[in-house]
């Protein structure tokens with residue numbers, strides 16, 4: 001029986017564009033192939049004639065876009081004989097590293113900032129069986145330590161400074177071009193280390209060079225105001241934001257991301273935490289799509305730029321929703337509990353009354 005229609009992950013699908021060989025053992029969990037959802041209510045609510053799509057990367061196997069890079073990084077680490085991988089992480093990279101290491105049968109070491117990663121990410125990383133080192137420090141300090149220890153110990157770094165990570169992540173752009181038949185006019189992403197914006201630009205540029213698309217998007221990166229080195233024009237030593245995924249002050253892909261901005265004609269901007277949370281809630285409550293706070297920075301920024309006219313009417317916009325809302329239940333619940341939940345007696349009268357009250 002033919003298996004040809006079975007989706008077996010992004011390396012299999014895009015192997016001609018990725019650095020793998022015919023006999024490479026591929027470490028995959030079926031990542032990629034995520035939904036590109038066209039928003040119907042948000043454009044109407046903001047009263048502008050724009051076409052907004054969200055690329056829901058939260059539906060990857062570990063719930064974030066990191067799986068795209070991790071399938072490549074771990075596949076290559078195993079091919080090169082590595083028995084252990086290591087990363088610093090604000091949570092999603094650690095979950096992905098832990099899962100793909102489990103799949104490969106190797107060890108994952110992860111450095112995470114104590115008390116500053118979302119609960120779902122911690123649960124995943126523990127469950128997948130990684131060796132977790134909580135550091136009394138932030139992501140940037142963890143990243144520095146990872147670079148230093150990898151020079152002295154037999155471990156492969158799987159942060160986005162590992163070039164295979166960006167190779168895997170560029171496939172998100174391939175999928176978008178395939179689905180839209182062209183690149184969008186604007187592609188908006190949340191920016192932390194700036195690996196993902198760099199990877200998307202690589203993907204769009206390759207599609208363009210190969211003649212698959214005949215246009216290129218403007219790349220727009222949004223940061224949290226408390227962790228916005230691209231807006232300050234320099235590194236930030238004490239980054240702080242509720243969007244813990246992008247609580248990063250020393251982006252590893254600094255030069256690359258500035259090149260992306262210049263080459264694509266895009267820009268960087270920043271959002272207050274309150275704006276990020278507002279966009280997260282708007283997306284959930286008006287479109288039924290639940291992303292984590294950091295991810296909502298892409299949509300929140302895009303909405304602001306559409307409203308101001310910086311992104312003109314008639315534009316086709318893609319916003320990457322980098323991670324699933326379930327990653328951070330605490331932040332979600334703390335935003336919603338009062339408004340949407342009450343406790344009642346288990347009687348027909350009480351239930352009926354609640355329905356009538358809420359519909360009136």
Ligand code: F0G
Nearest residue numbers: 089090092093192193194195196322323
């Ligand atoms: N959104 C989410 C949900 C993330 O987890 C990250 C990065 C980003 C956006 C930013 O992407 O770094 O490529 O600019 N998370 C990393 C981690 C740092 O450790 O999980 P970037």
